[in-house]
Amino acid sequence: MKRLSSPSLRRIYEQTAYMANRRMRSYSIAVIITDVITALFILMLGWQAPVTVLALLPLVPSISIYKIVIAAQISGIAREIKSGEVQLYLAHTLTRVEYLLSTFLLAGITPALLLVSTCSVVIAIVAPNLLYTIGEYILYIFVDLLIFSAIVVLVASHGYEGTTIILGVFLGLFIWIATSILLFFYTYSGLSYTYSSNVSPLSPPLLYLVYLSFSICALLSPFTYRVLYIAYTQTYKPSPPPIPPPTPQTIMLLALLLTIALLGLALREIKVRDI
Amino acid sequence: MTMIEFREVSKRFGKVEALKNASFEIPENTVTAFLGPNGAGKTTSMKLIMGFLKPSKGAVLVWGEEPWRNESIRSRIGYLPEKPVYPMDLTVEDFLSHLAGLRRLGRADVERVSRLVGLEKLMDRKIRSLSRGYLQRVGIAQSLLGEPELLILDEPTANLDPAARREILDVLKVLHKELKVSMIISSHIIPELQELSNYAIFIDKGTVLDYGYLNDLWRKYSVETVFTIEATDIETVAKQLIEKPFVHAIKRVSSGTLEVSIDPSHFKVFEALLTEINHKIRRYEFKTANLGDLYEKIVKSKP
Ligand SMILES: Nc1ncnc2c1ncn2[C@@H]1O[C@H](COP(=O)(O)OP(=O)(O)OP(=O)(O)O)[C@@H](O)[C@H]1O
Numbered sequence: 081m082k083r084l085s086s087p088s089l090r091r092i093y094e095q096t097a098y099m100a101n102r103r104m105r106s107y108s109i110a111v112i113i114t115d116v117i118t119a120l121f122i123l124m125l126g127w128q129a130p131v132t133v134l135a136l137l138p139l140v141p142s143i144s145i146y147k148i149v150i151a152a153q154i155s156g157i158a159r160e161i162k163s164g165e166v167q168l169y170l171a172h173t174l175t176r177v178e179y180l181l182s183t184f185l186l187a188g189i190t191p192a193l194l195l196v197s198t199c200s201v202v203i204a205i206v207a208p209n210l211l212y213t214i215g216e217y218i219l220y221i222f223v224d225l226l227i228f229s230a231i232v233v234l235v236a237s238h239g240y241e242g243t244t245i246i247l248g249v250f251l252g253l254f255i256w257i258a259t260s261i262l263l264f265f266y267t268y269s270g271l272s273y274t275y276s277s278n279v280s281p282l283s284p285p286l287l288y289l290v291y292l293s294f295s296i297c298a299l300l301s302p303f304t305y306r307v308l309y310i311a312y313t314q315t316y317k318p319s320p321p322p323i324p325p326p327t328p329q330t331i332m333l334l335a336l337l338l339t340i341a342l343l344g345l346a347l348r349e350i351k352v353r354d355i
Numbered sequence: 356m357t358m359i360e361f362r363e364v365s366k367r368f369g370k371v372e373a374l375k376n377a378s379f380e381i382p383e384n385t386v387t388a389f390l391g392p393n394g395a396g397k398t399t400s401m402k403l404i405m406g407f408l409k410p411s412k413g414a415v416l417v418w419g420e421e422p423w424r425n426e427s428i429r430s431r432i433g434y435l436p437e438k439p440v441y442p443m444d445l446t447v448e449d450f451l452s453h454l455a456g457l458r459r460l461g462r463a464d465v466e467r468v469s470r471l472v473g474l475e476k477l478m479d480r481k482i483r484s485l486s487r488g489y490l491q492r493v494g495i496a497q498s499l500l501g502e503p504e505l506l507i508l509d510e511p512t513a514n515l516d517p518a519a520r521r522e523i524l525d526v527l528k529v530l531h532k533e534l535k536v537s538m539i540i541s542s543h544i545i546p547e548l549q550e551l552s553n554y555a556i557f558i559d560k561g562t563v564l565d566y567g568y569l570n571d572l573w574r575k576y577s578v579e580t581v582f583t584i585e586a587t588d589i590e591t592v593a594k595q596l597i598e599k600p601f602v603h604a605i606k607r608v609s610s611g612t613l614e615v616s617i618d619p620s621h622f623k624v625f626e627a628l629l630t631e632i633n634h635k636i637r638r639y640e641f642k643t644a645n646l647g648d649l650y651e652k653i654v655k656s657k658p
């Protein structure tokens with residue numbers, strides 16, 4: 081007799097609430113720190129920002145902090161598998177899939193919602209004039225955190241605790257820098273560096289490589305890309321690159337699809353691995 | 356009815372082969388002693404039954420289904436891991452309540468199991484602050500949640516003092532007698548296993564040496580069954596008993612006490628005989644068919 085056991089929402093809720101109770105402290109700290117940072121940055125830079133890019137900049141460090149918190153929380157999956165703690169939950173009817181989904185819900189989706197809501201509130205208080213401008217970008221922040229969580233969940237489901245944290249910190253801190261540099265290169269790839277020399281502009285194979293690299297970085301950080309894309313469209317380009325960069329909308333959709341795929345892989349791994 | 360079946364199960368961990376072609380069956384309504392030296396593969400077998408591990412080869416069947424595929428089987432099992440890792444930051448109550456919640460149970464069930472194992476006064480304590488013996492009781496308490504049909508206990512009395520050990524053994528006895536709970540218990544303390552079990556599996560270095568009902572195994576390996584008998588006139592009693600073909604030896608332990616070894620298959624007949632001559636006997640006691648002896652014989656017979 082084979083049954084397709086669909087995950088029980090009730091158990092997922094029970095487990096999520098249980099973990100939330102235990103981890104409340106680290107979330108509270110992350111929320112307070114990011115709110116303070118956001119408020120300070122907005123007061124310093126963004127408040128009367130003439131360009132949207134400047135208004136959005138304050139959100140970048142907040143997102144980095146959240147990503148580090150998310151990675152640390154999700155690495156708990158690897159830790160609980162290694163220590164055997166997860167056996168106690170699984171012994172009481174929680175399924176492997178429900179366990180992974182609970183952690184993803186708590187450590188991935190909840191912080192995303194928290195960041196989006198607290199930032200909105202802070203902005204509404206400190207610089208209400210920006211709320212309207214920023215509205216659209218909030219969706220991008222959400223997807224940005226979502227795909228990040230899916231990546232670290234996949235690594236954690238393989239039982240690598242340290243790697244999860246290191247990868248999380250690395251992606252959290254550096255992905256937006258990498259995306260910026262690569263997109264900058266691409267934007268000016270049509271120019272030769274010096275007028276006098278005969279250095280040619282980026283030629284096709286290398287050009288594609290840069291295109292591919294920043295697209296991948298963009299996928300991993302849709303919010304960064306959304307902000308950079310404004311810069312791209314608003315700057316003067318004497319000789320624009322032959323292929324226009326993908327629109328942020330395309331990137332966001334692809335990122336959502338990738339999130340689902342990564343989550344699927346993580347679920348498949350947790351279903352068959354030794355626990 | 357077969358409750359558990361291992362069909363030529365092998366389990367590898369990298370280079371280590373923890374189980375090698377292990378095959379055995381456990382019927383319903385048994386208390387199984389899972390015996391073997393350190394590293395024999397007992398814990399591995401138990402995790403396979405729980406579906407936490409996937410066999411490298413062969414099939415593990417629990418009530419006819421593969422536990423690592425069909426996770427709902429676990430709802431009928433209570434499990435005490437060998438080295439349980441608890442959330443140290445929680446109170447006993449919060450922890451047990453959560454596990455009960457997963458099973459759709461309430462406060463009353465948490466109270467019931469904590470009373471059974473003697474934890475009721477420590478419910479507000481942080482798990483971190485418990486001594487090892489009380490930690491072990493938390494483990495046993497959680498395994499009893501939800502009135503499981505099968506209990507899998509990996510060294511349940513480790514870390515317990517003699518009194519606590521006694522209490523837990525008595526709880527387990529009652530569970531089997533009154534609620535017909537089946538159990539699979541691994542332990543290195545053979546006498547206490549003997550007290551509880553009616554079935555046994557012997558395993559060494561990943562290989563199953565033998566398994567079956569203890570009553571059959573005593574006979575198969577001709578392990579002696581020993582009774583202690585107290586009588587006023589031990590000479591007459593001894594004479595009467597030695598005539599019976601199933602009595603192998605009689606030893607005088609003290610002036611009023613005899614030790615009688617019999618063929619284990621005549622256990623019932625011998626008891627009937629003792630009741631028959633009970634006017635000559637002050638007291639008798641079934642001493643042992645020694646599980647330790649059986650263990651040694653089985654291990655020796657399979658080099
Ligand atoms: N996760 C694992 N990774 C590598 N080796 C393992 C793992 N689990 C068990 N083993 C090995 O498998 C063998 C069987 O171990 P197991 O824990 O099943 O023995 P056991 O019979 O429970 O022993 P003990 O009486 O000491 O508890 C041992 O050699 C052990 O080192």
Ligand SMILES: [Mg+2]
Binds near residue numbers: 397398437509
């Ligand atoms: Mg063991």
